[in-house]
Amino acid sequence: MNKIKSLDDLRKMKQNLEHEMNIREKSNEPESLVQIRVAMATCGIASGARTVMNTLVEKIEKDKIPAVVTQGGCMGYCYAEPTIEVKVPGKDPVVFGNVDSQRAIDILVKYVVNGELLEGIIPTNYQTINEKK
Amino acid sequence: MRVSFLQIIKQLTRKSRIMAQFKMHLLVCGGTGCRASQSEIIVENLKSEIKNLGLENDAQVVITGCFGFCEKGPIVKIVPDNTFYTQVKPEDCAEIVREHILKGRKVKRLLYEDPETQKHIEDSKHMNFYQKQIRIALRNCGFIDPENIDEYIARDGYAALGNIITGMSPQEAIDIMKKSGLRGRGGGGFPTGIKWEIASKSKADQKYVVCNADEGDPGAFMDRSILEGDPHSVIEAMAICGYCIGATKGIVYIRAEYPLAIKRLKIAARQSRAYGLLGQDILGSGFSFDIELRYGAGAFVCGEETALIKSMEGLRGEPTVKPPFPAEKGYLGKPTNVNNVETFANVPAIFLKGADWFSSIGTAKSKGTKVFALAGKINNVGLIEVPMGITLREVIFEIGGGIKDGKKFKAVQTGGPSGGCLTEKHLDTPIDFDNLIAAGSMMGSGGMIVMDEDDCMVSVAKFYLEFTVEESCGKCAPCRIGNKRLHEILEKICSGKGVEADIDYLKNLSRVIKDTALCGLGQTSPNPVLSTIEHFHDEYLAHVKERICPAGSCKALKLYTILPDKCTGCTACVRACPVDAITGEKRQAHVIDVNKCIRCGACYEKCKFTAIHVQ
Numbered sequence: 001m002n003k004i005k006s007l008d009d010l011r012k013m014k015q016n017l018e019h020e021m022n023i024r025e026k027s028n029e030p031e032s033l034v035q036i037r038v039a040m041a042t043c044g045i046a047s048g049a050r051t052v053m054n055t056l057v058e059k060i061e062k063d064k065i066p067a068v069v070t071q072g073g074c075m076g077y078c079y080a081e082p083t084i085e086v087k088v089p090g091k092d093p094v095v096f097g098n099v100d101s102q103r104a105i106d107i108l109v110k111y112v113v114n115g116e117l118l119e120g121i122i123p124t125n126y127q128t129i130n131e132k133k
Numbered sequence: 134m135r136v137s138f139l140q141i142i143k144q145l146t147r148k149s150r151i152m153a154q155f156k157m158h159l160l161v162c163g164g165t166g167c168r169a170s171q172s173e174i175i176v177e178n179l180k181s182e183i184k185n186l187g188l189e190n191d192a193q194v195v196i197t198g199c200f201g202f203c204e205k206g207p208i209v210k211i212v213p214d215n216t217f218y219t220q221v222k223p224e225d226c227a228e229i230v231r232e233h234i235l236k237g238r239k240v241k242r243l244l245y246e247d248p249e250t251q252k253h254i255e256d257s258k259h260m261n262f263y264q265k266q267i268r269i270a271l272r273n274c275g276f277i278d279p280e281n282i283d284e285y286i287a288r289d290g291y292a293a294l295g296n297i298i299t300g301m302s303p304q305e306a307i308d309i310m311k312k313s314g315l316r317g318r319g320g321g322g323f324p325t326g327i328k329w330e331i332a333s334k335s336k337a338d339q340k341y342v343v344c345n346a347d348e349g350d351p352g353a354f355m356d357r358s359i360l361e362g363d364p365h366s367v368i369e370a371m372a373i374c375g376y377c378i379g380a381t382k383g384i385v386y387i388r389a390e391y392p393l394a395i396k397r398l399k400i401a402a403r404q405s406r407a408y409g410l411l412g413q414d415i416l417g418s419g420f421s422f423d424i425e426l427r428y429g430a431g432a433f434v435c436g437e438e439t440a441l442i443k444s445m446e447g448l449r450g451e452p453t454v455k456p457p458f459p460a461e462k463g464y465l466g467k468p469t470n471v472n473n474v475e476t477f478a479n480v481p482a483i484f485l486k487g488a489d490w491f492s493s494i495g496t497a498k499s500k501g502t503k504v505f506a507l508a509g510k511i512n513n514v515g516l517i518e519v520p521m522g523i524t525l526r527e528v529i530f531e532i533g534g535g536i537k538d539g540k541k542f543k544a545v546q547t548g549g550p551s552g553g554c555l556t557e558k559h560l561d562t563p564i565d566f567d568n569l570i571a572a573g574s575m576m577g578s579g580g581m582i583v584m585d586e587d588d589c590m591v592s593v594a595k596f597y598l599e600f601t602v603e604e605s606c607g608k609c610a611p612c613r614i615g616n617k618r619l620h621e622i623l624e625k626i627c628s629g630k631g632v633e634a635d636i637d638y639l640k641n642l643s644r645v646i647k648d649t650a651l652c653g654l655g656q657t658s659p660n661p662v663l664s665t666i667e668h669f670h671d672e673y674l675a676h677v678k679e680r681i682c683p684a685g686s687c688k689a690l691k692l693y694t695i696l697p698d699k700c701t702g703c704t705a706c707v708r709a710c711p712v713d714a715i716t717g718e719k720r721q722a723h724v725i726d727v728n729k730c731i732r733c734g735a736c737y738e739k740c741k742f743t744a745i746h747v748q
Binding site: 002003004005006007010011013014017018020021023024025026027030037039040041042045053054057068069070071072073 | 154235236258284
């Protein structure tokens, strides 16, 4: 280990180190972040969900987008895998189908950052058991 | 050729392994409690299963400090989705990795189940246990790897020290401490900033910063958890204190019974030294500071600062008369500032977030938070940090999940052997230093022992006196002899030989001890007696007048009788009785001779017809 010689060095070091802690920091305040859930069931993985997840995680980290990526189970849209669900704070969750790496970046840049709507949204036609009256 | 599903997954994960960026962290509690339940094996199993599935670049396993939820340990927490797995066993690890890490399906049976709604809670943010907590001293416990200084630095570690030694005068830093309103967390509640100021004004060629890690209250483990989970915050705060008072040497006085805390503290000090954050000319500021460890043999009195200093000097751990205060004449006769572990753990956060932020939390005279170790007859035994001013009701019934087995709340003991009992009428009192003293107890270092209807308050007082008698150093007569007498009288009452006058005698003697003992140990040791007499006078009276123990806990006061209509005359109890106190013909109701009975309960356990009645 090299000695840290000044406060500036310490600050620089902190900046280099903090990205490794990012997913822990983000888990402290998930409600204030955009939550992206990648469907990671067998069919999802087979059609490339893992690559999509990697792309999302790297882009978010690189551009410092206030979003957190988690994995979920099968959402039931097997015809449209890989699928991702995006929940922007204060808005209803939106599900995107047939997501590949390129689309994943589009979704981040256009929908998450700029708030534009994109094509390929799967209309949610279900209620969860909690919503059902 | 058949290709298994596992192989496909492996191929796919290899393909996608371009730049490594962890998507999940698996935080495993490495505190003493969870380690005792095999958390080290859990870590190994998780790592090897992750490797088996080729997920090394997706998920990272991190050993952290205590999460506080010790009741349900070992804990494995997965972020960023905040999944909180409880009571994990080594054989559960493969399932966690295959289901959760690989396929995004949570392992339901390991999730925490809300005792009221019986629902599994998927996100730990929604657990009652955590909702009311504010974590300042425990901010890094259960969050970072305590053996990795980089994780501490990534969370602004040593930034407070850096800012202070390169841009602030000692007096400016002391003023911030004073403004924050932080008071000593070891029990006394003396304002930390003022303590530092007094030490800074003493003139000497050498001064010392001492960290008091001699945590001795029965059932308390706050300081141990902080040192095990976040040792760097204590080291950083000691260095800050050193700069403020003008000391270059720090000593941690820690009990030898805390091997894991000692190990982590040593690792932390070694890493800080390697980075130059301890040692000569820290960050080029010209300020030098280093720490060393001293081990205590686990004597309760050494938590008292003058006794602690004597012990560090290699002498018997006996307190001395104050003044002179350690701030003027302490270790080796030099000015010494002694603070408790939890007090230090608050310091870096205060400098990073500001005195105003800290003083916005808490009550008028007690600022910030307090860590409590919840123990006794409570559902969620564990470590919690709550803002000052929270009520006992919130702590016990919301965070603590209420009393075990649906029993009735009777009292809560705070402040350890120096404190007292609080009862139902205090449940809505806001907890802070002054309110607890007004209620006849004290904050103490943060042990909180909850008692239910089955606990006898005379026995509780006796238990604490037993502890004090054992731990008294013997230097002054009031403590050495007085406490022994108190204990004898309590013993007499519990064995059914007490008289009414004993209660007044207890009160008088308690007051004399409080007024005349030399140090804090003796001055506070009668508190458990006084507070139980005050709040449970009827229970004392029942012991001495009617010779019964209302809680049914004092063995000598139990009255065993046989219910004639239930007894079948099977003679099982006759054979069980070791003193032949039971007589009766076969198939006839039996009788217990009260004078012969030694109240051992053997007949009660043997009887199949619930015919033995205990009063």
